Amino acid sequence: MNKIAEKYSGDIEKIIAKYPPEQKRSAVMSLLYIAQREDGYVTKHDINEIAEILEMTPTEVVALVGFYTLYHDKQDGKYRIQVCNDLPCALRGADEFLENLCENLGIQVGDTTEDGLVSVEGVMCLAACDKAPMFQVQTGDGLKYHEEMTVENTMELIESWKKEEKK
Amino acid sequence: MTELVLLRHREIPKINQLDVYKKNGGFEAFEKVVTSMKPDEVTEIVKTSGLRGRGGAGFPTGVKWSFMDNNNWPHYVVANADESEPGTFKDREIMESNPFQFLEGVAIASYAVGATEAYVYCRGEFWELTHVLDEKIAELEEAGLLGDNLFGTEYSLRIYTHLGAGAYICGEETALLESMEGKRGQPRLRPPFPPSYGLYGKPTVVNNVETLTNVPLIITKGGEWYKSLGTEDTAGVKVFSLSGRVKKPGNYELPFGTSFRELIFEHGGGIIDDRPVRAIMAAGASSALIVAEDKALDTPMDYASVRELKADLGSASIIVIDDTVSIDWVLKKTIHFFEHESCGKCTPCREGNYWMNHIIERIHGGDATHDDVELLDSVAKQIENKCLCALGEFSIQAVMTGIERFPQDFEIAVKN
Ligand SMILES: Cc1cc2nc3c(=O)[nH]c(=O)nc-3n(C[C@H](O)[C@H](O)[C@H](O)COP(=O)(O)O)c2cc1C
Ligand code: SF4
Ligand code: FES
Numbered sequence: 076m077n078k079i080a081e082k083y084s085g086d087i088e089k090i091i092a093k094y095p096p097e098q099k100r101s102a103v104m105s106l107l108y109i110a111q112r113e114d115g116y117v118t119k120h121d122i123n124e125i126a127e128i129l130e131m132t133p134t135e136v137v138a139l140v141g142f143y144t145l146y147h148d149k150q151d152g153k154y155r156i157q158v159c160n161d162l163p164c165a166l167r168g169a170d171e172f173l174e175n176l177c178e179n180l181g182i183q184v185g186d187t188t189e190d191g192l193v194s195v196e197g198v199m200c201l202a203a204c205d206k207a208p209m210f211q212v213q214t215g216d217g218l219k220y221h222e223e224m225t226v227e228n229t230m231e232l233i234e235s236w237k238k239e240e241k242k
Numbered sequence: 243m244t245e246l247v248l249l250r251h252r253e254i255p256k257i258n259q260l261d262v263y264k265k266n267g268g269f270e271a272f273e274k275v276v277t278s279m280k281p282d283e284v285t286e287i288v289k290t291s292g293l294r295g296r297g298g299a300g301f302p303t304g305v306k307w308s309f310m311d312n313n314n315w316p317h318y319v320v321a322n323a324d325e326s327e328p329g330t331f332k333d334r335e336i337m338e339s340n341p342f343q344f345l346e347g348v349a350i351a352s353y354a355v356g357a358t359e360a361y362v363y364c365r366g367e368f369w370e371l372t373h374v375l376d377e378k379i380a381e382l383e384e385a386g387l388l389g390d391n392l393f394g395t396e397y398s399l400r401i402y403t404h405l406g407a408g409a410y411i412c413g414e415e416t417a418l419l420e421s422m423e424g425k426r427g428q429p430r431l432r433p434p435f436p437p438s439y440g441l442y443g444k445p446t447v448v449n450n451v452e453t454l455t456n457v458p459l460i461i462t463k464g465g466e467w468y469k470s471l472g473t474e475d476t477a478g479v480k481v482f483s484l485s486g487r488v489k490k491p492g493n494y495e496l497p498f499g500t501s502f503r504e505l506i507f508e509h510g511g512g513i514i515d516d517r518p519v520r521a522i523m524a525a526g527a528s529s530a531l532i533v534a535e536d537k538a539l540d541t542p543m544d545y546a547s548v549r550e551l552k553a554d555l556g557s558a559s560i561i562v563i564d565d566t567v568s569i570d571w572v573l574k575k576t577i578h579f580f581e582h583e584s585c586g587k588c589t590p591c592r593e594g595n596y597w598m599n600h601i602i603e604r605i606h607g608g609d610a611t612h613d614d615v616e617l618l619d620s621v622a623k624q625i626e627n628k629c630l631c632a633l634g635e636f637s638i639q640a641v642m643t644g645i646e647r648f649p650q651d652f653e654i655a656v657k658n
Binding site: 093095098100101102103104105107108129131135138139142143144145146161162163165166167199200201202203204205211217218219220 | 330331333334402406409426527562567579582583
C-alpha cells in the first residue's frame with residue numbers, strides 16, 4: 076500500500092521536477108516533510124516508501140531523519156513548541172520563559188502534556204533574536220513563528236488549540 | 243539621510259509587491275544585463291564594487307564568480323539562506339520584506355556565471371517564508387521576468403527553493419551542497435571549491451542572501467558608487483544584527499566603518515537599565531569575546547579593524563553582554579550550541595565539544611576547581627587547527643578568549 080505516493084502524487088511530482096532527472100534524491104528532504112503531514116512523525120512505512128520512490132536505500136533515508144532536527148521518528152505532542160533559548164534570546168529572558176511555561180503546563184522541558192497535545196523543548200537560534208521570548212510551533216502541517224511572547228498569551232494560544240481539537 | 247541599499251522596505255512601503263518593486267526600478271538591472279551586457283562585464287562591475295561575501299568569510303564576490311570552471315557545464319547558483327548563526331537575523335528580514343531585490347540579485351548572478359538554474363537553500367525553520375518565496379517566484383514567471391527566452395533573448399532562467407530541516411552546519415557551503423543532494427549535511431574536503439566542483443559535481447557559486455541583494459543596485463548605480471560607501475578596507479553597507487542586552491535590538495543597515503559605540507548606543511539605544519556593557523561578540527556565537535573598553539567601542543566595524551581587536555567581524559551579528567550575566571554562563575551557552583551542531587565528521591570537533599560541554603557545566607554549576615578551567619582551555623587548544631571545516635574553530639573562539647580576557651569570572655565560579 077503506497078500511502079504518500081497516492082495521496083500526494085501531484086505534490087511529489089512537482090518537487091521531483093525541481094531537480095535534474097538523474098538527481099531525484101534531492102527531493103528527499105521535501106518528501107520527509109510530506110510524510111510528517113500524516114502523523115507528525117516519520118514512520119517506518121514512510122521510510123521504505125520514500126526510499127522506493129527516490130531509488131535510495133531505507134538506511135540512507137533513516138540517516139537523514141536522525142541528522143536533521145526537524146524530522147521526528149516518534150510521536151510527541153501534536154503541537155511541538157520549540158522555544159529558542161540560545162545565547163541572544165537567553166540574554167532577553169528566554170530561559171525564564173521556557174521554565175515558567177513548562178511549570179504552567181505541569182511538565183518538564185522536553186516533555187509532552189498528558190493529553191498528548193503539546194510538547195515543549197528548548198532549541199537553538201531561530202533567527203529572531205530581537206524578538207525574544209519567541210518560539211516556533213511545529214505540526215505536521217509545517218512551522219509557524221510566534222515572537223515577543225508572554226507565558227499568558229502562550230497559554231491562550233494553547234487554549235485555542237484545545238478548542239480546535241474539540242470541534 | 244542617505245538612501246538605504248538593502249532594507250529598502252523601510253523607506254518604500256510595499257516593496258514586497260512586484261508592481262511597487264518595478265515602479266522603483268526593479269528588474270531594470272536584470273533586463274539591462276541580459277539584453278545589453280556580456281556575462282564577464284557583469285562580473286567586472288561586481289569586482290570593481292569591492293563587494294565581499296556577507297556570509298561570514300568576506301571573500302570578494304566578483305572574484306568568486308570569475309573562478310567558475312568554463313570547461314564543465316551546467317553551472318549553478320545557490321543562495322545560502324540557511325541563516326543559523328546565533329545572533330543573525332538579517333537575511334530573514336531581507337527575504338521577508340524585500341524579496342524581489344534578493345531574487346533579482348540571484349538572477350543577475352546566474353546570468354553572470356551562465357547558470358540557467360538557481361536554488362535558494364532556506365533553513366527548514368523558514369517554512370512560511372519559503373512558501374512566500376515560491377509565490378514570488380511564480381509571479382516573476384508569470385510576468386516574464388523568469389522562465390524561457392527572457393526579454394526576447396536566448397537566455398532562460400529558473401529559480402527554485404529548497405527547504406532544509408534544522409542543522410547549523412548546512413550553512414557551510416559544501417555541507418549545504420551535500421544536503422541539497424539528499425545526503426547528510428557534512429562538509430566536503432576542500433579543495434576542490436564549489437566554483438570547480440559544486441552541486442552534483444558541477445561548477446557552483448554559493449552566495450549569501452545579503453551579498454546577492456546588493457547586486458541589483460551595484461549594476462544600476464555602478465561599481466564605483468558602491469565602492470565609495472564604507473571604508474578603504476571594506477566597501478559598501480552592511481546589515482548589522484544587534485541583539486542581547488540593548489534597549490532596541492534589531493537590524494541596522496549602516497556603512498562599514500560605523501563604530502561599535504554608534505551601533506550600540508545611538509541605534510540600539512544603549513544598555514537595558516543603563517548598566518555597563520562588558521563584552522561584545524561581533525560574529526554571533528562564533529566570536530571571540532571583545533572586552534568592551536573605550537578603545538574597542540570606538541573601533542570602526544570593518545574586517546581589518548575588528549581583526550586588530552583579535553576578533554572577527556564575520557557576519558556582523560553583534561551580541562551585547564552586560565554585567566547581569568557571567569562569562570562562564572556565556573560559554574555554557576555557546577559550547578552547548580556547538581556541541582549540538584557539530585556534524586560529527588571529525589573527532590577533535592565532535593569529542594572536544596562533548597568534553598567542553600561537560601567541563602563548562604561543572605564550572606558554571608560551581609562543582610569545579612581552577613584545574614577544570616585549565617582543562618577547558620587545553621581541550622579548546624586541542625581542537626584548534628585540527629578540523630575539516632570552520633565550525634571547529636568557531637566553537638573555541640569564545641572559550642579561549644573568555645578564559646583569557648575575563649579570568650575574574652572563572653575565579654568566582656570555581657571559588658563557590
Ligand atoms: C559552520 C558554518 C556555518 C555557516 N553558515 C552560514 C549561513 O548560515 N549563511 C551563509 O550565508 N553563510 C554561512 N557560512 C559561510 C558559507 O560557508 C559560505 O562562505 C558563504 O555562504 C559564501 O557566501 P558569501 O561569499 O556571499 O558570503 C557558514 C560557514 C560555516 C563554516
Ligand atoms: S569541524 Fe565539526 S562540524 Fe566541521 S566537519 Fe568536522 S565535525 Fe563536522
Ligand atoms: S537566539 Fe533565539 S532566535 Fe536567535
